[in-house]
Amino acid sequence: MSASSASEKLVDNFGREVTYVRISVTDRCDFRCVYCMSEDMTFVPRARILTLEELARIATAFVQLGVEKIRITGGEPLVRCNVVKLMADIANLDGLRELTLTTNGSQLTRMAGGLRAAGVRRLNISLDSLDPDLFRRITRTGKLAHVLQGIDAACAAGFDKIKINAVILKNRNHEEVLPLVEFAGSRGMDITFIEEMPLGAIEDHDRAEAYYSSDEIRRDIQTRYTLVPTTERTGGPARYCRVLETGTRIGFISPHSHNFCATCNRVRLTAEGRLLLCLGQEHSIDLRQVVRSHPGDIETLKEAIRQSMSIKPRGHDFNLTEKPIIFRHMNATGG
Numbered sequence: 001m002s003a004s005s006a007s008e009k010l011v012d013n014f015g016r017e018v019t020y021v022r023i024s025v026t027d028r029c030d031f032r033c034v035y036c037m038s039e040d041m042t043f044v045p046r047a048r049i050l051t052l053e054e055l056a057r058i059a060t061a062f063v064q065l066g067v068e069k070i071r072i073t074g075g076e077p078l079v080r081c082n083v084v085k086l087m088a089d090i091a092n093l094d095g096l097r098e099l100t101l102t103t104n105g106s107q108l109t110r111m112a113g114g115l116r117a118a119g120v121r122r123l124n125i126s127l128d129s130l131d132p133d134l135f136r137r138i139t140r141t142g143k144l145a146h147v148l149q150g151i152d153a154a155c156a157a158g159f160d161k162i163k164i165n166a167v168i169l170k171n172r173n174h175e176e177v178l179p180l181v182e183f184a185g186s187r188g189m190d191i192t193f194i195e196e197m198p199l200g201a202i203e204d205h206d207r208a209e210a211y212y213s214s215d216e217i218r219r220d221i222q223t224r225y226t227l228v229p230t231t232e233r234t235g236g237p238a239r240y241c242r243v244l245e246t247g248t249r250i251g252f253i254s255p256h257s258h259n260f261c262a263t264c265n266r267v268r269l270t271a272e273g274r275l276l277l278c279l280g281q282e283h284s285i286d287l288r289q290v291v292r293s294h295p296g297d298i299e300t301l302k303e304a305i306r307q308s309m310s311i312k313p314r315g316h317d318f319n320l321t322e323k324p325i326i327f328r329h330m331n332a333t334g335g
Helices: 052-064 083-091 108-118 132-139 144-157 174-186 214-221 287-293 298-311
Strands: 020-024 069-073 098-103 122-126 161-167 190-194 227-229 239-243 249-253 266-269 274-276 284-286
Touching (some): 083 098, 144 161, 174 214, 284 287
Parallel strands (some): 161 190, 190 249
Antiparallel strands (some): 266 274
C-alpha cells in the first residue's frame, strides 16, 4: 500500500488529526468474555448491520479524507461471512498505509493464510491467560488450545507483526502477567496490557474491585524484566517500553491511570453504521442512514464525516465507582 496521497485532513475542534479508523464488521462473537459482554447477549438484527459493500464504501471515504490506518474489529470479525474479501478490497485502497485486524484467535488456524494474502499486515490477538481453566472462566466459551493453534498458524503465515492483547483483572488473572510476557517474548511478539473499559453493564464482577492499573502491571513485570522507556508508537493509544532481555515491546493502554485523550487520533464505526467520535462518550452520527439514503454518493458520505469532526469531544469520563454511563458493551462498540 502506498503512502497517503490525500491532501485533505480530518481535524477536530481541538486540533487533533484523525488518521485512524476502527471498523467493526459484527457485534457477534464466539466468546463471551466477562469484561466485554454479558453471558446472555442480544445481538443486532442482521438487517441493521452494514453490508460488506457499505463497509467498503465508508472505508473508501475515510481514506480519501486522509485516514492512513484502518483496523478491522468486532465482536469477533472472523465470524462474519466473506470478511476476507472485504479486507482485500480495503487493503487495495490507494493511500491506505496499513490494514490491521483484532481477533480472539479462534478462527486463525483456518484463516491466517487467507488474511495475509488479502493484505492484512498486522494482527492483534486477545489472550488473557495461559491456564486453560482460567481462560475458559474469562471467555466463558473459549478453548485455549484453539487460540494457541491459531497463534502458531498466524506466525507461519508471515504477518509483519503479531501482538498479544491482554485485559488484566485483579484477583482474576493478574498473576498471568509474567507468564504472558514470557510467552510473547519467547515468540518475538509485542504484548499490550489493557485496563478494563467500563462499557456496558456486566454481572461477573465489580469493576472497581477488579481494577488493576498499568502501574501495578509494570511493577509486576519489573520483578523479572528490565523495561527501557521508548517513544515508539503504533498509531494507537498504547505507550510502550522495550524489554531489555527479549528486545520485544510491552505496551500499556491506560484509560484510567494515564488518560490518552489529548492525543486521540481515532474514531470508531460500529457494525450498524454508527460513527462513534469517542470510545467513552455517545457523540456519534449515523453513517448507515447516509449510505442508504444516498447510495453510491461518496461525496455526501464524505461531507457527513467532515461534519462529524465538530462533535468529537475532548475526552471520556470513565468512572469505575459509578454505574456505567455508556450502556453499550465493548462488542457493540468495536474493540
